Amino acid sequence: MEIESTLKMETDLAIKGYLDIELDPELDLIAEINALKKEKNAVILAHYYQDPDIQDVADFVGDSLQLSQEAARTPADMIAFAGVHFMAETAKILSPQKKVVIPDLKAGCSLSDSCPAPVFAKFKEQYPNHVVVSYVNCTAELKTLTDICCTSSNAVHVVNSIPLDRGIIFAPDKNLAAYIEKVTGRKMVKWDGACMVHEIFSREKITKLKIKHPEAKIIAHPECEEAVLALSDYIGSTSGLLKFVQTNAAKSFIVATESGILHQMQLKCPGKTFIPAPPNNLCACNECPHMKRNSLEKLYICMKYELPEVRLSENVIRDARKSIDRMLEISAHAGLS
Ligand code: 13P
Ligand code: SF4
Numbered sequence: 072m073e074i075e076s077t078l079k080m081e082t083d084l085a086i087k088g089y090l091d092i093e094l095d096p097e098l099d100l101i102a103e104i105n106a107l108k109k110e111k112n113a114v115i116l117a118h119y120y121q122d123p124d125i126q127d128v129a130d131f132v133g134d135s136l137q138l139s140q141e142a143a144r145t146p147a148d149m150i151a152f153a154g155v156h157f158m159a160e161t162a163k164i165l166s167p168q169k170k171v172v173i174p175d176l177k178a179g180c181s182l183s184d185s186c187p188a189p190v191f192a193k194f195k196e197q198y199p200n201h202v203v204v205s206y207v208n209c210t211a212e213l214k215t216l217t218d219i220c221c222t223s224s225n226a227v228h229v230v231n232s233i234p235l236d237r238g239i240i241f242a243p244d245k246n247l248a249a250y251i252e253k254v255t256g257r258k259m260v261k262w263d264g265a266c267m268v269h270e271i272f273s274r275e276k277i278t279k280l281k282i283k284h285p286e287a288k289i290i291a292h293p294e295c296e297e298a299v300l301a302l303s304d305y306i307g308s309t310s311g312l313l314k315f316v317q318t319n320a321a322k323s324f325i326v327a328t329e330s331g332i333l334h335q336m337q338l339k340c341p342g343k344t345f346i347p348a349p350p351n352n353l354c355a356c357n358e359c360p361h362m363k364r365n366s367l368e369k370l371y372i373c374m375k376y377e378l379p380e381v382r383l384s385e386n387v388i389r390d391a392r393k394s395i396d397r398m399l400e401i402s403a404h405a406g407l408s
Pocket of ligand 2: 269
């Protein structure tokens with residue numbers, strides 16, 4: 072009976088995404104989280120799009136590729152993944168023996184949602200002998216239907232690794248796919264998905280900003296639409312954008328990606344100015360609503376109660392892992408980290 076009720080509680084919590092409990096407002100969350108790290112031999116991995124307080128308490132902050140590399144090599148027993156669900160799944164696939172917890176189970180991704188595995192399986196049947204390259208922003212099930220995963224840091228290397236006589240299906244991001252086609256000169260069959268955050272930037276408003284700040288460099292993530300990329304002085308993954316602002320002589324930058332990255336830019340370059348690229352209406356749409364579901368409170372709770380946990384079947388882990396391992400091999404060969 073006791074076991075049953077514990078199991079039920081676990082399921083309820085997992086569905087809810089986090090424990091709905093009142094925390095003592097006096098609780099020093101940073102100190103508590105640091106104590107939990109030691110007590111549970113846990114590591115906190117955070118994406119650049121997380122809120123600054125989460126980035127600051129994390130052991131490692133990085134882009135999707137760096138986070139997966141870190142998940143594969145960490146000696147910790149538990150990974151608290153402050154990012155979105157597909158990222159935590161990737162960590163679980165690479166470290167199946169570890170417990171992977173996430174502050175909010177509902178932290179999804181519009182790209183991942185755009186490409187349900189059963190629908191993609193039918194789509195794929197139309198293109199026999201094509202190599203399937205999937206952006207890592209997809210479900211574990213989709214990864215089982217994929218030959219090689221990629222991130223925005225290594226997509227060019229992944230596509231260039233495929234023999235010229237092989238067709239390629241690229242899923243799920245059509246904007247990243249179009250950008251890779253341009254860089255590599257390879258035509259690909261593209262899935263029609265897009266990121267809700269990167270699609271919203273306004274070319275007109277960025278142009279107006281540039282007129283106001285002519286000295287500023289425009290930098291953009293390749294998930295942005297072609298019209299925005301065409302205005303950009305530099306296009307790259309989150310880690311690429313971060314490197315660019317540190318090494319480029321310019322003093323100000325208009326940044327077309329999720330605004331969480333500005334925290335590391337400001338920390339690394341305190342003397343420079345970073346202007347978030349404006350969305351095409353008055354919303355805060357340059358913030359990813361999925362990434363922003365996580366909070367310091369939820370991070371504390373998920374580490375304390377080790378819930379919600381990311382769980383995947385052995386078959387999914389085995390089949391999805393091949394496409395991620397292939398990506399990591401190509402990245403290591405290209406010296407990407
Ligand atoms: P990066 O791999 O560049 O960090 O991108 C992750 C992401 O979700 C972009 O929207
Ligand atoms: Fe997905 Fe876009 Fe959010 Fe990245 S920013 S997690 S691609 S919805």
